Structure formats: C-alpha cells, structure tokens
Amino acid sequence: MNNAKLFGQIKEKGSFLCIGLDTDLKKIPPYLLETEDPQFEFNKQIVDATEHLAIAYKPNLAFYETYGAKGWTSLEKTANYIKERYPEIFLIADAKRGDIGNTSKMYAEAFLKNMPFDAITVAPYMGEDSVSPFLEFPGKWVILLALTSNKGSDDFQHIINVDGGNRLYQEVLTKSQNWGNKENMMYVVGATRAEKLEEIRKIVPDHFLLVPGVGAQGGSLEEVAKYGMNDSCGLIVNSSREIIYAGNDENFAKAAAKIAYDKYQQPMNNLLIEKGLLI
Amino acid sequence: MNNAKLFGQIKEKGSFLCIGLDTDLKKIPPYLLETEDPQFEFNKQIVDATEHLAIAYKPNLAFYETYGAKGWTSLEKTANYIKERYPEIFLIADAKRGDIGNTSKMYAEAFLKNMPFDAITVAPYMGEDSVSPFLEFPGKWVILLALTSNKGSDDFQHIINVDGGNRLYQEVLTKSQNWGNKENMMYVVGATRAEKLEEIRKIVPDHFLLVPGVGAQGGSLEEVAKYGMNDSCGLIVNSSREIIYAGNDENFAKAAAKIAYDKYQQPMNNLLIEKGLLI
Numbered sequence: 001m002n003n004a005k006l007f008g009q010i011k012e013k014g015s016f017l018c019i020g021l022d023t024d025l026k027k028i029p030p031y032l033l034e035t036e037d038p039q040f041e042f043n044k045q046i047v048d049a050t051e052h053l054a055i056a057y058k059p060n061l062a063f064y065e066t067y068g069a070k071g072w073t074s075l076e077k078t079a080n081y082i083k084e085r086y087p088e089i090f091l092i093a094d095a096k097r098g099d100i101g102n103t104s105k106m107y108a109e110a111f112l113k114n115m116p117f118d119a120i121t122v123a124p125y126m127g128e129d130s131v132s133p134f135l136e137f138p139g140k141w142v143i144l145l146a147l148t149s150n151k152g153s154d155d156f157q158h159i160i161n162v163d164g165g166n167r168l169y170q171e172v173l174t175k176s177q178n179w180g181n182k183e184n185m186m187y188v189v190g191a192t193r194a195e196k197l198e199e200i201r202k203i204v205p206d207h208f209l210l211v212p213g214v215g216a217q218g219g220s221l222e223e224v225a226k227y228g229m230n231d232s233c234g235l236i237v238n239s240s241r242e243i244i245y246a247g248n249d250e251n252f253a254k255a256a257a258k259i260a261y262d263k264y265q266q267p268m269n270n271l272l273i274e275k276g277l278l279i
Numbered sequence: 280m281n282n283a284k285l286f287g288q289i290k291e292k293g294s295f296l297c298i299g300l301d302t303d304l305k306k307i308p309p310y311l312l313e314t315e316d317p318q319f320e321f322n323k324q325i326v327d328a329t330e331h332l333a334i335a336y337k338p339n340l341a342f343y344e345t346y347g348a349k350g351w352t353s354l355e356k357t358a359n360y361i362k363e364r365y366p367e368i369f370l371i372a373d374a375k376r377g378d379i380g381n382t383s384k385m386y387a388e389a390f391l392k393n394m395p396f397d398a399i400t401v402a403p404y405m406g407e408d409s410v411s412p413f414l415e416f417p418g419k420w421v422i423l424l425a426l427t428s429n430k431g432s433d434d435f436q437h438i439i440n441v442d443g444g445n446r447l448y449q450e451v452l453t454k455s456q457n458w459g460n461k462e463n464m465m466y467v468v469g470a471t472r473a474e475k476l477e478e479i480r481k482i483v484p485d486h487f488l489l490v491p492g493v494g495a496q497g498g499s500l501e502e503v504a505k506y507g508m509n510d511s512c513g514l515i516v517n518s519s520r521e522i523i524y525a526g527n528d529e530n531f532a533k534a535a536a537k538i539a540y541d542k543y544q545q546p547m548n549n550l551l552i553e554k555g556l557l558i
Contacts, residue, residue, distance in 0.1 A: 062385035063380060066393060068355055073346040098402060099341060099375050099511070100429040103301070106341035114345060121376060123402045126425055126432020132490060147405055152381040152406020155454055162439040175434055275529065 001090055001118045001139055003183050006208065007056045007232040009088055014269035016233050017260060018056035018210065019046065019238025021078065021195060022063050027245050028073060029252045039064065039074035040081070041150055042252075046244055047082055049253035053265040056090035056236055057082055083116040083137045090117045090144065090236070092210070098123040098130045112140040119143050119190060121210075135137040135180050142185050144192060146172050149190025151211030158159040163168065173203045182206045184197070189228070191219025191237070197228035208234050215242035221264070239264060280397045280418055282367055282462050284423055285487065286511040288334045288367050291558060293548035296539060297335035297371065297489065298519070299359065299519025301342050306524050308531045318343065318353035321531075325409050326361055327524055329530035332544040334367035336361055355394060361459050362395040362418070369515070370397045371422065377402040377409045384412040391416040401469060403451045407418065407458055414459050425451050426479070428492030430468025452482045457469050461485045468507070470498025470516070476507035487513050495522035500543070504550040512556060516539075518543060 010016050020054065021150035023039045032038045047057060059078055064071035082089055097107040097120065112118045121132055134142045144225055148171040157169045166174065173187060189200055191213035200209070211229055213219040214237050221237060228235050242263070247255025272278045290297050302318045310315045326336060338357055345395035361368055376399065378388040390396045391413065396422035400408055413421045426436055426448040434524035436448045445453060452466060467478055479488070488507055492498040493516050500516060507514050521542070526534025551557045 024385075038492050039387050060382055060385075062382045062389065065351075066385045068389075068393060069348045069351040072344075076347055094378075096378050096402070097341075097375065098340075099373075100427070103339055103341045106303075106339075106345045110341065110345040110347070114347060123375070123404050123433060125402050125404045127434030127436070129431040131431070146407050148379070150405055150408050152408040153409070155406030156404060156447065156450060157406070157478075158440040159438065159450060162441045162444070165441070168435065168438060171435060179450060199335055220394040223524075271472045 001141070003208070003232065008055040010171065010272070012051060013041070013055055014076045014272055015053055015158040015266070016235050016237055016268055016272075017054045018033070018058050018265045019050055019054045019226045019243055019260065020094070020236040020238050021046070021057055021244065022240045023059075023244070024063055025183065026065070028249065030252065037074055037077065038072065039067070043078040044081055045253040046256050047086070049257040050243070050260045051089065053257065053260045055083060058092040058238055060096045060240070061093060079117060091116065091168070093117040093120040096123050096145065098126050098201065100135055100197050103131045104130050104262060104279055106260060108134045108137065112137040112221065119186070121145065124176065131176065132179055135169050135184050142180060143210050144172065144176055144185060144187050146195055147189050147196060149192045149217050153190065170178040178206070182208070185244050186210050186236070188212065191224050192217055194220060194223035194227050194237050197224065197243070201228060201230065204207040205230060206232075206234070208236060210236045210238060212238045214232045215239040215263075221267055222271070225275070229275055231277070233272065237264070237268070251263055280420070285334070285503055288369070289512045292331065292334055292544070293551055293557060294334055294544045294548055295514050295516055296333045296543045297337050297369075297515045298329055298333045298445050298515040298522055298539065299373070299491070299517050300325070300336055300338040300523065302338075302523070303344070303355040308373070308527050308529065312531065313401065313454055316353055316356065318346070318350065322355070322357040323360055323476060324532040325535055326365070327431065328536040329539045330365050330368065332536065332539040333386040335371055337371040337373045337517055339519070340372060340374040358394050358396060370395065371459065372396040375400050375402050375424065376416060377405050379405065380408045380412055383409050385412040391419045400424065403455065407489055407534070410455065411458055417526055421459060422489050423455055423464060423466055425466040425506045426475060428471045428496055428498065428500050432469065449482060450481065456483070461487070465489050465515070467491065470503050471496055473499060473502035476503065480507060480509065482553060484509060485511075485513070489515045491517045494518040494542075500546055501550070504554070508550070508554055510556070512551065513526065516543070516547070528530070
C-alpha cells in the first residue's frame with residue numbers, strides 16, 4: 001500500500017476514517033457471547049457494515065492480548081478476514097511496540113509478515129534501531145508516536161531540548177525523517193491538540209498523520225482538517241468506542257454504520273470537497 | 280512479591296541473575312522442533328536447569344507473538360509452569376507496553392492478572408496515565424524504561440530539558456517516583472552505560488534496576504555492580520542469548536547452566552560478598 005493508493009481510496013470513499021476495533025467482551029452485545037468467537041463475530045459485522053465508509057481499521061492489541069491465545073486467534077481471524085474480503089483497506093496494528101533491534105525485528109515479522117497488517121504503531125523512546133526494523137517490509141508502514149492525545153503527553157513530549165529549542169515530539173518528527181519517508185512512515189498526532197497540527201505540518205508537510213482522540217476523547221474533526229489536511233488529504237482520523245459501541249443489540253452494526261456515516265464520512269466528504277480534493 | 284522478598288531470594292541464591300527467554304525456533308536445538316511445543320519445552324528445560332542460579336526469568340514477548348496464537352500459548356504455559364513450580368521466582372513480561380489509560384489497563388490485566396507475571400516492562404513516552412494502570416495490582420511491578428542499552432538510546436533519551444537541565448531519562452526517573460515507589464516500580468538501565476549507574480543511583484537510591492546488556496551486548500557485570508549496587512543489592516542483571524544458546528544439542532540446558540554458573544552466579548556471589556550482603 002503506497003501513499004497514492006491510500007489517497008485514491010480516500011477520494012473514492014469520500015472518507016479518511018479509521019475505525020478502531022477496541023473489541024471488549026464486556027461491551028459488545030451480549031447475544032454475541034454465545035457465538036464461537038465473539039470478538040471475531042463482532043469485528044466481522046462491524047467491518048461488513050462500515051467498509052464503504054472507512055478506509056482503515058485499527059485493532060487495538062491490548063483488547064486481544066487480554067484474552068490470551070484465544071484473543072490472538074480472534075485478532076488473526078479479523079486481520080485475515082479484512083484483507084481477504086477488502087484488500088484495499090489499510091489495516092493498522094495498534095500495538096505501540098519498540099525494542100532493541102533484534103527484538104523489534106521479531107515484532108515486525110509478527111505483524112507485517114506473519115499477519116497481513118499494512119502498518120504498526122511504534123513508540124519512539126528507544127530511537128532509530130528500535131524503529132528501523134519495522135521499515136524493512138516493502139509497502140508496509142510505521143506509524144510513530146509523536147504527540148499523543150492523552151493527559152500524560154504533557155509529562156515528557158513537551159520537554160524543550162536545550163540544543164535547538166525543539167520539543168521532544170518535534171525532535172521525534174524531525175529525526176525520524178532520516179529513518180523513513182512519506183511512503184513508509186506516518187505519525188500519531190492526537191486530535192485533542194488540533195491547533196498543534198499547523199505547526200506539525202511545517203515539519204512533516206507530506207506525511208500521513210494518524211489522528212486519534214476525535215469522538216469519545218473530545219477532539220474536533222473540523223479543527224483537525226483545518227490545521228492538518230494537506231493536498232493528498234494526509235489524514236487518517238480514528239474513532240473507536242463512539243462508533244463500535246453505538247448499539248448493543250442485534251442491530252449494533254447498523255447503529256455503528258449510522259454514526260460512521262453521520263458523524264464521520266459525511267462531514268469528511270464535505271471537508272474533502274471544501275479542500276478541493278474531490279471533483 | 281515485595282522488595283524484601285526479592286532481596287531474600289538474592290541472598291539465598293547468591294545471585295541477582297535474570298535469564299531472558301528470547302526463545303527463537305531458529306536457534307534452539309533442532310531435535311526440539313519435533314516436540315509438541317518446542318518453545319515451551321526449551322523454556323522448561325532451561326528453567327529446570329538454572330532455577331537455583333537465577334532469581335528471575337524474562338520472556339521477551341516478541342519471540343512469542345511472532346508465532347501467533349501458538350506462540351502465545353507457549354508463553355502462557357511457560358509463565359504458568361514457572362510460577363507453579365518455582366513460586367519464588369520473579370517473573371517479568373518483557374513487553375514494553377504503554378498506551379492511553381483504558382488500553383494500558385487492558386495490557387495490565389493481560390499480564391498481571393490473567394497471566395501470573397510479577398512485572399512488566401513499560402515505555403514512558405506517553406506519560407503518567409499510560410503507566411499508572413499497571414501499578415494497580417498489589418505485589419506487582421512496573422519496570423519503566425529509563426536508559427536503554429541500544430545505540431538508539433542516544434536519539435532522544437539524552438535530550439537535555441531547558442527547564443532544569445535534566446536529560447530525558449533523568450526526567451523519567453524523577454517524575455515517575457510520584458507515580459509509584461520502590462515496592463512497585465523498577466527501572467531499565469542498560470549495562471552498556473554502567474558508569475551512568477552512579478549518577479542514576481543519586482536519583483533512585485532505593486529502587487531495583489533491571490540491567491540488560493551484560494553478555495552479548497558487551498556490558499560488564501563488575502562495573503554494573505560497582506556503580507549500581509545498593510544495600511539491598513538493587514540490581515537484577517539480565518542475560519539472554521549468551522546463556523540460553525550456550526549449547527545446541529540434547530545437553531543445551533546443562534550448557535546454559537554452566538554459563539549461568541561460571542559467568543554470572545559465581546561472580547555475582549562474590550560481588551555480593553564484597554559488598555557485605557552475604558554472611
């Protein structure tokens with residue numbers, strides 16, 4: 001999957017929505033618990049109902065690991081189902097991995113080779129040799145944490161470097177451009193700091209940004225587009241709980257599709273038109 | 280598991296060795312590949328042969344995830360085997376997780392509640408609310424990345440904060456002391472920077488430090504002890520590949536035990552005596 005294909009899908013669907021599959025057995029419709037693989041069944045129905053509205057899905061690894069090997073099987077089935085049925089979908093493993101070189105290599109193989117993910121989120125703390133093993137798979141992507149949407153992002157990400165005056169997240173954006181490029185690297189930038197996107201676009205004008213925090217976490221889609229959209233859209237906006245838990249009965253997938261359409265795809269389509277990206 | 284129990288085990292065994300279970304099917308004795316669960320079988324034999332020489336084991340998650348649900352099953356079996364057979368052992372999930380609060384909570388449950396790990400390694404980039412959910416399990420530990428042993432640790436960990444003059448890893452050590460304490464938090468400090476341990480001990484005099492990088496990565500055990508040992512030892516030194524891949528035939532576990540004894544437990548015993556911690 002390259003930058004142009006991703007933009008092609010965005011134009012075709014009039015959407016830059018990623019749906020986060022934070023699939024929690026305590027929150028899914030109870031009737032699904034009687035199926036053989038409730039996590040997979042839930043994901044399958046959500047994806048089938050929303051695939052025309054979203055360009056990406058993002059299983060959150062924690063929600064599968066917590067169910068052990070069984071959860072991992074549900075994850076694998078979900079990933080395989082999506083890529084077999086909807087090969088154009090950009091499939092993100094939200095795993096926030098990162099370790100010394102030989103270990104990052106194993107993580108990279110787990111997600112980008114042994115499973116059909118197109119991308120994986122990676123934490124930057126350990127530096128280049130913890131990130132670069134994920135960049136060795138043609139057509140696959142690293143999505144590096146830069147400025148996250150949570151309160152704790154204040155603790156370290158805003159530290160100002162005495163040498164040059166960059167904040168830590170700006171150092172991450174700047175330095176990592178020597179490791180990858182706009183065809184294999186994106187950045188996580190939280191929507192709760194939408195105004196920061198303007199400044200971030202000066203450092204990474206061409207890279208895609210994965211933007212969590214719209215919806216349940218309070219970020220504004222309009223502000224994200226205003227400050228962050230570039231000439232190839234350059235945005236993948238994620239929403240998880242607000243969409244996938246919109247309903248809690250047999251019609252949950254329809255309810256999810258309605259929220260995805262009303263609150264995301266339609267506004268996104270309009271924002272793309274305003275920007276002159278849809279003809 | 281509390282600080283005093285850990286120190287008790289160190290005194291009893293004359294060792295502060297952690298053995299890293301980076302169990303790679305390409306590196307284990309080929310005859311094991313014919314067993315039903317080669318990763319578990321390898322780990323079981325390593326643990327049975329070395330448990331009197333080590334106080335901790337540290338499965339590296341990447342090496343299990345790369346084999347999917349099957350690898351996860353091997354991990355669960357390994358963790359359960361160790362805690363059932365050797366309950367005094369300090370069992371570390373080397374997972375380097377860290378995400379927004381509700382996701383970190385799921386990771387914490389996966390490792391500290393659903394599996395019997397005593398501790399998990401956590402990355403600090405996302406700050407307090409990404410770390411604190413791991414601290415909510417009595418008797419369990421967070422091992423927070425501070426100064427890692429890899430080359431990439433130069434990229435961000437040494438950035439000097441314009442406000443106060445601390446380097447990033449010093450900020451992590453300082454700030455995180457408000458989140459946990461010496462009974463539920465340790466720090467990763469790489470042995471390849473042993474001289475830094477002296478300065479780190481001024482910030483965290485009482486906390487345990489998990490020290491990777493001795494052995495295959497080139498760090499010196501003597502220097503680590505010289506600069507890092509405190510009155511309760513305060514060190515857990517990890518070695519992975521050098522020990523577990525010491526042999527490659529039916530006697531591999533004996534070969535591992537010989538390296539663990541000669542290069543780690545015996546020198547560690549002497550270092551503990553020199554420090555006056557063994558009577």
